[in-house]
Amino acid sequence: MSHSSSSPSTTERQESSENSLVPAKKRIGDSVFKGLSTGSGVLILVVLALVALFLIMQALPALTTSPDLLMQQGYGPFWSWVIPIAFGTVYSSFLALLFAVPVGMGIALFISHYAPRQLAQPLGYVIDLLAAVPSVVFGLWGANAFAPSVNTAWIWLNRNMGWFPPFGGQASGTGRTMLTASLVLAVMILPIITSLCREVFLQAPKLHEEAALALGATRWEMIRMSVLPFARAGIISAVMLALGRALGETMAVAMILSGANVINWQVLTGTNSNTIAATIALNFPEAFGLRVNQLIAGGLVLFVITLAVNMLARWVVSRRAAFSGAN
Amino acid sequence: MSTTATAPKSSRHEASSLTAGQLPSWSTWVALVASIVVAALLTVAFGGFNLVGALALGALLFLVVMHVWSMSVEGGRKAVDRLAKHLVVAAFVIALIPLVWVIWSTLTQGLPRMDVTFFTNSMRSVVGQGGGLAHALTGTLWVTGIATLISVPIGLLTAVYLSEYGHGRLARGITFFVDVMTGIPSIVAGLFAYSLMTMLRGPGTQNGLAGAIALSVLMIPVVVRSTEELLRIVPNELREASYALGVPKWATIMKVVIPTAISGIVSGVILAIARIIGETAPLMIAAGFTASQNMNPLNNAMMTMPVFVYDQYAHPGVPVAPYHERAWAGALTLILLVMALNLLGRLIARRFAPKTAGR
Numbered sequence: 001m002s003h004s005s006s007s008p009s010t011t012e013r014q015e016s017s018e019n020s021l022v023p024a025k026k027r028i029g030d031s032v033f034k035g036l037s038t039g040s041g042v043l044i045l046v047v048l049a050l051v052a053l054f055l056i057m058q059a060l061p062a063l064t065t066s067p068d069l070l071m072q073q074g075y076g077p078f079w080s081w082v083i084p085i086a087f088g089t090v091y092s093s094f095l096a097l098l099f100a101v102p103v104g105m106g107i108a109l110f111i112s113h114y115a116p117r118q119l120a121q122p123l124g125y126v127i128d129l130l131a132a133v134p135s136v137v138f139g140l141w142g143a144n145a146f147a148p149s150v151n152t153a154w155i156w157l158n159r160n161m162g163w164f165p166p167f168g169g170q171a172s173g174t175g176r177t178m179l180t181a182s183l184v185l186a187v188m189i190l191p192i193i194t195s196l197c198r199e200v201f202l203q204a205p206k207l208h209e210e211a212a213l214a215l216g217a218t219r220w221e222m223i224r225m226s227v228l229p230f231a232r233a234g235i236i237s238a239v240m241l242a243l244g245r246a247l248g249e250t251m252a253v254a255m256i257l258s259g260a261n262v263i264n265w266q267v268l269t270g271t272n273s274n275t276i277a278a279t280i281a282l283n284f285p286e287a288f289g290l291r292v293n294q295l296i297a298g299g300l301v302l303f304v305i306t307l308a309v310n311m312l313a314r315w316v317v318s319r320r321a322a323f324s325g326a327n
Numbered sequence: 328m329s330t331t332a333t334a335p336k337s338s339r340h341e342a343s344s345l346t347a348g349q350l351p352s353w354s355t356w357v358a359l360v361a362s363i364v365v366a367a368l369l370t371v372a373f374g375g376f377n378l379v380g381a382l383a384l385g386a387l388l389f390l391v392v393m394h395v396w397s398m399s400v401e402g403g404r405k406a407v408d409r410l411a412k413h414l415v416v417a418a419f420v421i422a423l424i425p426l427v428w429v430i431w432s433t434l435t436q437g438l439p440r441m442d443v444t445f446f447t448n449s450m451r452s453v454v455g456q457g458g459g460l461a462h463a464l465t466g467t468l469w470v471t472g473i474a475t476l477i478s479v480p481i482g483l484l485t486a487v488y489l490s491e492y493g494h495g496r497l498a499r500g501i502t503f504f505v506d507v508m509t510g511i512p513s514i515v516a517g518l519f520a521y522s523l524m525t526m527l528r529g530p531g532t533q534n535g536l537a538g539a540i541a542l543s544v545l546m547i548p549v550v551v552r553s554t555e556e557l558l559r560i561v562p563n564e565l566r567e568a569s570y571a572l573g574v575p576k577w578a579t580i581m582k583v584v585i586p587t588a589i590s591g592i593v594s595g596v597i598l599a600i601a602r603i604i605g606e607t608a609p610l611m612i613a614a615g616f617t618a619s620q621n622m623n624p625l626n627n628a629m630m631t632m633p634v635f636v637y638d639q640y641a642h643p644g645v646p647v648a649p650y651h652e653r654a655w656a657g658a659l660t661l662i663l664l665v666m667a668l669n670l671l672g673r674l675i676a677r678r679f680a681p682k683t684a685g686r
Binding site: 027106125127129132137139194244309 | 332404411412421422423436497505512518580581604612636641642651660685
């Protein structure tokens, strides 16, 4: 570590940083360390590129084979196979968001603006416990405990509110429906929405909040006028990240949903649109030959969808970062 | 607010004008209990008492009653404020229901099989009763261990690059793609590892190493994010003091920056392990299923705990009960493990936190 005063070599002068008069001595350790850390950063880029490359290479046979051959050796022509399950993926995630966003934002508000100060952090931990439950456990619970319990409610909904198109159709006897699966999905993405929203809500400028209260606003009016507008971009990005998570969620859906390769908007029936991830998980262990390629091609479609959603979310966040000089 | 003008018709409490136009403090609880009782009576009237129905209906009734009551006494703005407060509390309570329910059913159904056999036996030639997850336990240790060995150096060094060296387009690119990597669906990571093995060793290759590679893809971004965040809060004065003493940059990072943040880094790594240890889908695809003990991560399928839970649930034998019992017991073990890791991570972060909060 000890180093004697180095004699400046004039040839390296231009390489020194502009605010030091004496150029630093070149050290082996420095360049090795810098090379290692830059290398592992680049390695991450390489790995990501490889993920895309390998998926494409393994998916290519399924994408280029004629539909007839896929009919015999695969799961049917690629696009007519993947579109229903892509629909199921998006539909179940959309429903999950529908349930999870209001509740998640409510919890975040509860922790950031309603709960007593000393309780706020422990309560946050309690919600984080939900994130600690592995998805296979959620699947087990959803299929064995949740679905049988809620089925009576679903049958009641189907009988009394069947005029509402999504609740129509022949009610499922097992409760393993789209509604059940997306409710469990909602529970699983709740911690993400809550923790991200909580963070943005806590960042809302205190002065704005106090000004609103001083002008006689009620607590809700204060939140509506000073917290929510400030947090809008953060909420959007939290929702998008949660959407990305829901799109890729596998085991819970695979274990709960009794799915088929159909497009079905009804959420209480026994034939539901399966999701891409669940289809892969359910079929992969028995797949061989061209079927493996077709499943990997399905995974590629899922990868593209989640990539688009995540990039959109990051873009929203970065746009917010550029304009956050307000506080 | 409405304290200035109290309408004469609503001010029955003439004596205390300060609290006039406000609901008394007991009103919330009275309304809540009353609504639940009414809802319970309603369920009795319409075909049998139903606790869940009574609570749900009671909560709805409470929201309506409280809103109308507050509207008539306190006015619209206060009523909306109360409604928002009740909805926010309700959201929290709603989230507790699945949490408690999951833990309750896992505990009640998993405890019967939490015996010694469960942890010492594998599923090799077990049909029906008996058997355990010893093979899955060692498999999880192998796969998670290798994944940690791959991810921690890469993640740590990348974080060092981002916080100590990186600026310009490469650093921005890496930050962006680490974020993108966080969003890779776990099953896609599994497919990636499977494709890799297919190309290296031929189609259908499943082994522990492939599982570890899949998990690394998921773990690296988590390690990078948490470590980078911690390295950034190490005060710059420490670095400058070290430079002023003539310490080279690499030694400064190794001996000053990282030791200052080490507790946070360790806890970040533990939390990352807790995140990946419960992953099922990628391991199912990359590491496969087996009923027997496999100590070689380079050859043959390797069972892991989450896959064990799924396997016992999804492919049961003829008397289903023992298989489901093992699935629940496996789930309980998994939850306990993940929670213990989470607790450990937070404890380490908390216990040694003052170091990172240096001046």
